[in-house]
Amino acid sequence: MVMDISEYLDAAPIQVDINTSIHRVLHLFKSLGLRCCLVSKGGKLQGIITRKDLLYFIQDHEKSFHQASGIIEAGDDSDDDEPSGHAVGKSEAVVRVRASARPPRNPRPLPLQ
Structure with a gap:
C-alpha cells in the first residue's frame, strides 16, 4: 500500500547548522513563520x-530572568564570586535547543493505513 503524503511535506525545508546561535534561530522562526527547522552538522x-x-526555551529563560531580577532588586548580599545559576550563556542556550532537537534513538515508523 502506498500513501501520498506530499501535501504534508515541505519540498525545501529550512536548515541551520548545529552551531547557529539561538538568536538567529528565533529570528528565522519569527521572520519566516516557521513551524520547524532542520538542524544539521x-x-x-x-x-x-x-x-x-x-x-x-523562551518560557524557561523568562522565568530565570525574573528570578534574577528579583534577587537584584532585593539587594541580595550573597558572595559575588559564586555563580548564582541565573545567568545563561549563549553556549548553554544552544546546547538546550540542540538537546531538544535530537531525533529519538529508536524512532518508530509511521503506520500506513
Whole structure:
C-alpha cells in the first residue's frame, strides 16, 4: 500500500547548522513563520527544532530572568564570586535547543493505513 503524503511535506525545508546561535534561530522562526527547522552538522541531519521547543526555551529563560531580577532588586548580599545559576550563556542556550532537537534513538515508523 502506498500513501501520498506530499501535501504534508515541505519540498525545501529550512536548515541551520548545529552551531547557529539561538538568536538567529528565533529570528528565522519569527521572520519566516516557521513551524520547524532542520538542524544539521556537516550536511548530515542532527535533529529538528519545533516552534514548541522554542516556546518552552523562551518560557524557561523568562522565568530565570525574573528570578534574577528579583534577587537584584532585593539587594541580595550573597558572595559575588559564586555563580548564582541565573545567568545563561549563549553556549548553554544552544546546547538546550540542540538537546531538544535530537531525533529519538529508536524512532518508530509511521503506520500506513
